[in-house]
Amino acid sequence: MWHDYFKQLDAYLKWQQQKMQSLEQAIHDLQQQYEQLKKKPRTTIEKIEYHFDQLKVETLEGTLNIGLNPATFGEDTIENFAVPNSQTIIPQPTPLFRNIQTAVHSYLQEEGENIIARIEQTYERSLDPTYRQFILQDIARQIDDRIHFYLRQHGENEKENEQLQQNIIAYLKRDIEHSIETFLKHLPREETNE
Numbered sequence: 001m002w003h004d005y006f007k008q009l010d011a012y013l014k015w016q017q018q019k020m021q022s023l024e025q026a027i028h029d030l031q032q033q034y035e036q037l038k039k040k041p042r043t044t045i046e047k048i049e050y051h052f053d054q055l056k057v058e059t060l061e062g063t064l065n066i067g068l069n070p071a072t073f074g075e076d077t078i079e080n081f082a083v084p085n086s087q088t089i090i091p092q093p094t095p096l097f098r099n100i101q102t103a104v105h106s107y108l109q110e111e112g113e114n115i116i117a118r119i120e121q122t123y124e125r126s127l128d129p130t131y132r133q134f135i136l137q138d139i140a141r142q143i144d145d146r147i148h149f150y151l152r153q154h155g156e157n158e159k160e161n162e163q164l165q166q167n168i169i170a171y172l173k174r175d176i177e178h179s180i181e182t183f184l185k186h187l188p189r190e191e192t193n194e
Contacts, residue, residue, distance in 0.1 A: 099165055100147050104172045105140065112136045112176075119181050127184075135183065139176055146172055 093101070116132050119125075127135075150168045 096161075096165060097147055097151065100168050100172070101144065103165075103169050104143050104147070104176075107169075107173060108136060108140055108143070108176060112139075115177055115180055116184075119177075119184050122181075123184050125184050125187065135180065139179060143172065146175060 113132065113136075116127065116135065120127060147168065150171055154164055154168070
C-alpha cells in the first residue's frame with residue numbers, strides 16, 4: 001500500500017517538474033521576444049492636429065443628400081431609401097403622384113431661390129449662384145423618392161384624395177426648407193462667399 005502511494009507521489013512530482021520546465025521555457029521565450037521588440041526602432045506619433053478650416057474645395061462632385069438625417073426624421077427614414085440588391089420594380093406613376101410631383105417641382109422652381117436667400121440671411125451666409133443651383137438640382141433629384149416614401153407611409157392604394165395630396169405637398173415643402181436649413185447651418189464658412 002505504501003509502495004503504491006509513493007509510486008503515485010513520484011509520478012505526480014515528475015509531472016509537476018515537467019510542467020514547471022515547460023512554463024519556464026515559455027517564460028524564457030516570451031522574454032526573448034520582448035527583448036527583440038525593445039531593440040526594434042519605434043515610431044512615435046506626437047500630437048496630430050487637423051485643420052479642416054484650412055481646406056479649400058476646388059470641385060465638388062457626387063450626390064449631396066440633404067435632409068436625410070436619421071436623427072431628424074426617425075431611424076427608419078434612411079432605410080426607406082436603401083436600394084435592395086434584387087431587381088427594382090418601378091411603379092407606374094399614379095395621378096396622385098403626378099399631381100404632387102408637379103406641385104412640388106413648381107414650388108421648388110418658383111420659391112427655391114427665395115428659400116435659400118431667406119435661410120442665408122438667417123445664418124448670415126452668402127452662397128455662389130452656381131452653388132445655389134447645385135443645391136436646388138440635388139433636391140429636385142430626390143423629390144420623387146420622397147413622394148414615394150410619403151405615399152407608402154400613407155398607403156399607396158389610397159384613392160386620390162385632395163387632403164392627402166395637400167398633406168404630402170406640405171410635408172415635402174417642409175422637407176425642402178428643413179434640408180436647406182440643415183445644410184446651410186452645418187456648411188463650413190469657407191464654402192460660402194465670405
